[in-house]
Amino acid sequence: xxxxxxHFYKLFFTxxxxxxxxxxxxxxxxxxxxxxxxxxxQTKKITxxxxxxxxxASISAILKKQGHNVDCLNMYHYNGxxxxxxxxxxxxxxxxxxxxxxxxxDFDPIRKIIEFTKNHKTKPISILGGIMVTTEPEVTFKxxxxxxxxx
Numbered sequence: 001x002x003x004x005x006x007h008f009y010k011l012f013f014t015x016x017x018x019x020x021x022x023x024x025x026x027x028x029x030x031x032x033x034x035x036x037x038x039x040x041x042q043t044k045k046i047t048x049x050x051x052x053x054x055x056x057a058s059i060s061a062i063l064k065k066q067g068h069n070v071d072c073l074n075m076y077h078y079n080g081x082x083x084x085x086x087x088x089x090x091x092x093x094x095x096x097x098x099x100x101x102x103x104x105x106d107f108d109p110i111r112k113i114i115e116f117t118k119n120h121k122t123k124p125i126s127i128l129g130g131i132m133v134t135t136e137p138e139v140t141f142k143x144x145x146x147x148x149x150x151x
Contacts (some may be wrong), residue, residue: 010054011048018129026108031067032067032068032069033068033097034068034069034071034093034094034095034096034097035068035069035070035071035095035096035097035098035099036070036071036072036073036089036090036093036094036095036098036099036124037059037060037064037070037071037072037073037098037099037100038072038073038075038086038098038099038100038113039053039056039069039072039073039074039075039100039102040078040082040100040102040106040109040110040113041074041075041076041109042074042105042106042109043076044080044081045079046076046077046078046079047076048076048077050076053074055101055129055130056072056099056101057072059099059129060072061072068142071089071093071095073085073086073089074089074110081112081115082109082112082113082116083112083116086113086116086117086120087134088116089118090116090120090122090124094122094124095122095124096124096125097111097124097125097126097127098117098124098125098126098127098132099126099127099128099129100113100114100126100127100128100129101128101130101131101132101133101150102130102131102132103131104131104132106130106132107143107144110128110132110144111143111144113126114126114144114145114146115126118145118147125147125148126146126147126148127146127147127148127149127150128140128144128148128149128150129149129150129151133149133150133151134151137149139151
């Protein structure tokens with residue numbers, strides 16, 4: 001059953017913005033951040049048979065409204081492995097933050113996204129969100145080891 005309380009959404013997105021401001025203070029001296037939001041896919045081939053990632057789309061809109069530069073990588077729209085797709089995007093632009101998330105079924109692609117992000121030469125911050133980390137925060141955080149998690 002969806003939450004219809006507008007105050008919940010305001011609180012949720014305010015919390016996301018507050019977390020990013022803390023990250024900015026701790027790691028960066030500029031106001032605008034370059035952020036890549038990645039929607040994991042269960043396939044290496046292009047397909048349009050998936051549920052639209054309304055959570056990432058909403059987060060993208062809020063971040064853009066706050067003045068951040070946000071790119072969205074929907075892995076369902078590209079051929080190749082997780083690493084190949086990320087390499088193309090992350091080699092062409094230096095991102096301050098890479099965010100991803102999803103369901104438990106997305107565990108393997110999310111693990112690959114976080115690992116690739118942490119090992120990339122530009123060393124962006126990795127942020128994990130979504131239902132998987134929200135329902136099992138300690139286990140998910142330990143297994144995937146992102147820099148930050150948003151519950």
